[in-house]
Amino acid sequence: MMLDKNIDELRQIGDPPADAFVSLYFADADKKLKLDEALKKLVFNKDWQLFLATIPEAVFFENGLSKINKPPIKEITNTQTFYKKKEEFILQLLGLLSLPYCYAAADGAKVLYQTERMYKDVRLRLEETAEFVIAVMSKNAFADDGAGIVKIFKVRVMHAAARFYLQKMGWDAKLGKPVNQEDMAGTNLSFSLIVIRGLRKMGFTIDYKDQLAYINYWNYIGEMLGLMPLLLPKNGKEARDIDLKIAERQFKPSPEGKQLTQSLLNCFYSLNDGKQVSNEEIPAYMRFLLGNEVSDILDLPQKIFPTSKRILLQIKSSLS
Known part of the structure; x- marks a missing residue:
């Protein structure tokens, strides 16, 4: 387990196979154009073999998949069903809890900030995150007509591209590699453990078996x-334990984390129709989900989410 290892060493590790692949294609303009065109045609899992025929070096991904132990089919099916029943709430939590939770990690927030689009085009970032989660949690996620596998590949390439470009732009090596193993571990937990934690705050009763399967x-x-x-x-x-260790090491106020949070709030304000919550209640709801310690790191307004709205949330969750 990670806690038995030197975590500082893990910050110096990105994703060697994906990094080698991206370096090969991004260092040559013609190869990069070829990859970009092939990625546009990679929409469903059934498109993979045609993509591989065009971009043979992508076989690193296929080879890696063959070495990963897949959860039992029944557990996968049960987890996908669990997700589907709570999809509306989980997708809300991704924006209101998971993303800002990641922003609290100061060094990781620098990566998100410097990739620019993730704070200048927040709505697109939210849409892409939702599309990714929907794809990997769908019942056909790993079937030919699904898109889970190709979505995962594209995100992996995107992470490697961020490392490739940021390191060329004078990234501070003392922070570790951009999108390093510690940061990826924290992000992964924000989609699993932190979502479960958020569902419980909303009023859902989640038993340990479902938590572990998720x-x-x-x-x-x-x-x-x-x-x-x-x-x-x-x-x-x-x-x-892993979540706590990362939080102890990484969670602290940063200009980047605060700016990302404010950009996220501004996006929510622009999308909010005011029918269920007011703009003032949005940061209050985020504070309710995140807790005061993380909220203060992000400089969220000191607002209290109304008790009446909490009760309505609990009632709604009990009916779902």
């Missing part, structure tokens, strides 16, 4: 994304 499912996705197995929690306690 974490295991995201472990599987995380490993396909290039996360090292030693960073994947085997149970709820390990998940909490």
